[in-house]
Amino acid sequence: MTAPAYPHRHLLGIEPLEASHIQAVLDTAEALREVLDRPIKKVPALRGKTVVNLFYEASTRTRASFEIAEKVLSADSLSIATSTSSVQKGETLLDTAKNLEAMNPDMIVLRHSASGAAHFLARHCRSAIVNAGDGAHEHPTQALLDALTLRQRKGRLEGLRVAIVGDVLHSRVARSNLWLLTKMGAKVTLCAPPTLMPPGIETLAPTTSRIEEAVEGADAIMMLRIQQERMTGGYFPTLREYHARFGLTEERVRLAKKDVLILHPGPMNRGVEIASEVADGPYSVILDQVTNGVAVRMAVLYLLLGGAEAA
Amino acid sequence: MAPPAPFRERQELMDADRLSRTLSRMAHEILERHPDIRGTVLVGVRTRGVPLARRLAARMKEASGFEPPVGALDITLYRDDLTTVGPQPVLKGTDIPTSIDGRTVVLVDDVLFTGRTVRAALDELIDFGRPARIELAVLVDRGHRELPIHAVLLLERVAGPRPRTPARKRRRRR
Numbered sequence: 001m002t003a004p005a006y007p008h009r010h011l012l013g014i015e016p017l018e019a020s021h022i023q024a025v026l027d028t029a030e031a032l033r034e035v036l037d038r039p040i041k042k043v044p045a046l047r048g049k050t051v052v053n054l055f056y057e058a059s060t061r062t063r064a065s066f067e068i069a070e071k072v073l074s075a076d077s078l079s080i081a082t083s084t085s086s087v088q089k090g091e092t093l094l095d096t097a098k099n100l101e102a103m104n105p106d107m108i109v110l111r112h113s114a115s116g117a118a119h120f121l122a123r124h125c126r127s128a129i130v131n132a133g134d135g136a137h138e139h140p141t142q143a144l145l146d147a148l149t150l151r152q153r154k155g156r157l158e159g160l161r162v163a164i165v166g167d168v169l170h171s172r173v174a175r176s177n178l179w180l181l182t183k184m185g186a187k188v189t190l191c192a193p194p195t196l197m198p199p200g201i202e203t204l205a206p207t208t209s210r211i212e213e214a215v216e217g218a219d220a221i222m223m224l225r226i227q228q229e230r231m232t233g234g235y236f237p238t239l240r241e242y243h244a245r246f247g248l249t250e251e252r253v254r255l256a257k258k259d260v261l262i263l264h265p266g267p268m269n270r271g272v273e274i275a276s277e278v279a280d281g282p283y284s285v286i287l288d289q290v291t292n293g294v295a296v297r298m299a300v301l302y303l304l305l306g307g308a309e310a311a
Numbered sequence: 312m313a314p315p316a317p318f319r320e321r322q323e324l325m326d327a328d329r330l331s332r333t334l335s336r337m338a339h340e341i342l343e344r345h346p347d348i349r350g351t352v353l354v355g356v357r358t359r360g361v362p363l364a365r366r367l368a369a370r371m372k373e374a375s376g377f378e379p380p381v382g383a384l385d386i387t388l389y390r391d392d393l394t395t396v397g398p399q400p401v402l403k404g405t406d407i408p409t410s411i412d413g414r415t416v417v418l419v420d421d422v423l424f425t426g427r428t429v430r431a432a433l434d435e436l437i438d439f440g441r442p443a444r445i446e447l448a449v450l451v452d453r454g455h456r457e458l459p460i461h462a463v464l465l466l467e468r469v470a471g472p473r474p475r476t477p478a479r480k481r482r483r484r485r
Contacts, residue, residue, distance in 0.1 A: 004398030031385065031404035040438040043388040073388075302388075307399035 006303040010122045010129040013138035014179040022180060026148050029292070029299035035072060036294060046075040049305050050105040053079040054096070055132070056087070056112040061266055061290055062132050062141070066109050069297035075106075075305065097121050106305055110134070115172075128304045136170050136230070142265050143176035145296040147184065149289050150220055153261055158185035163214040163256075165246065166224030166273050168192040168201065170231070173265045174224055178205055189214045193246060195235040211246050218256040223248050223264045223274050239272050249275045253283060261285050324451060324467055333466050334363075337448060338370035340464055341417060348375050350443070351415045354382040356432050357403050360420035363450065367419060382407040384418075389431035405435065412440040417464070423449040426460035 005024035014022070035043055051070050055063055063079060070077035080100075082088070087096060097108065107128040110118050115135030122129040133139040151157055162181055168174045168190050178201075181188050188205045190197065191214035197207055208214050215221050226242065236242045253260060262274075262284045270276045279286060325333065345351050348371065355364030361383045372378035385405045387393070393400075418432055429447060436445060448464035 005401060006399070028402050031402035034404055034406065035388075038438060039440060042438070044434070045388040045393055048394075302402070303399055306393055308395050308397050 014176045029295040032298045033295040046073040049075040051077040051107045052105045053109045056082045065293040138176045139172040143180040145293040148292045160186040160219040162220045163218045164222045165191040169196040170227040171224045216255045220261040351379045356420040357385045364419040380409045386431040389435045411442045416442045416445045422451045424453045426456045426458035429460045
């Protein structure tokens with residue numbers, strides 16, 4: 001029998017994946033995208049599978065697209081937002097997960113503010129675990145949907161020049177994308193104010209604190225949200241000052257290639273990291289990213305829950 | 312000592328020449344059954360049904376001047392053994408280029424065997440609309456149906472002995 005295209009039981013991050021696994025997820029997502037355009041947007045593939053979406057942090061896109069993906073594939077799903085759950089009464093992550101597991105789900109999709117939370121659950125639970133964002137560590141499905149968007153528009157990932165600009169320090173999106181793009185042969189440049197650039201990251205990709213330098217000649221620009229909820233110190237003087245130095249304006253977009261793509265994982269701070277004219281402009285593929293998010297999550301569900309349990 | 316062969320020995324059922332002629336015959340048969348060719352859609356079952364459907368459509372164009380639209384159906388998501396087959400089957404995607412509402416759909420595949428692929432294909436097609444009629448065209452019927460399904464357009468019947476492999480393994484061959 002041939003080796004499975006995606007041989008892992010969980011999706012905890014991009015870092016442990018090989019290029020061929022990433023390719024498998026993207027190809028599967030491409031094949032599944034068509035289901036969303038059908039008159040009846042539902043296939044019976046995952047009938048009888050149960051998925052718990054356990055979200056310890058606020059989310060619109062990620063949670064909605066996981067839920068839609070689960071429904072389209074006919075899995076039964078429930079979403080638990082911790083603000084209305086027993087977490088408020090002081091239950092620990094492990095206790096919550098163990099109790100949910102006693103109800104026999106097949107998969108837990110976890111978002112948590114602590115880096116490594118998904119790995120922790122994977123060590124202690126029977127279910128397949130999907131990391132929907134853990135602290136400042138990884139957000140693998142976001143990187144996969146970004147890659148799918150780039151691949152659709154550019155036909156390839158290899159050799160693309162991609163600038164990742166903004167709050168790299170707090171961004172799990174930046175980390176997952178950096179791993180993914182590097183593994184797939186793209187050339188990444190990271191750009192942030194020195195205060196928002198994690199020390200040591202220059203061993204993984206070239207860094208700069210001049211946005212003009214990062215976007216010059218770029219095939220794609222990934223903007224990162226300023227994560228004020230994670231900021232504990234003064235990283236820059238004011239939001240206005242940040243926009244003046246690091247905001248993506250039309251003028252700065254013109255330094256990139258003519259057919260540059262602008263990506264943003266959302267939610268956007270308009271007028272801070274990205275100007276409204278750019279967000280709504282012709283190069284923006286921000287809403288394509290959202291549509292692709294559903295396809296990528298369908299692919300992850302299919303690859304982890306379709307087929308027999310790995311023996 | 313050689314183990315007893317569960318399958319018939321490999322044999323050539325038709326060469327390229329004969330396949331080409333029989334495809335022409337099949338194309339004419341479809342045209343005879345459905346004089347209103349514009350209301351007909353060919354849908355090949357991935358993987359091998361798709362090139363067959365394309366060739367049939369080309370023959371139908373030669374004979375009638377009109378080439379019916381050709382779609383491709385990946386039945387993986389509708390398989391009844393999806394969660395037992397071993398590793399996840401690779402998805403190739405479905406592409407139905409036109410509405411099938413009120414039309415005649417000719418489902419095309421190379422081999423008809425247990426009928427389970429056709430059951431999945433029928434369920435998937437119905438999710439795309441309400442065709443007036445669905446017909447099944449296959450090159451070879453291997454017999455050993457496990458579901459009440461038969462082909463309307465058929466070129467060759469090859470009823471070999473029932474394979475002795477367990478049911479689940481057999482289905483994986485689709």
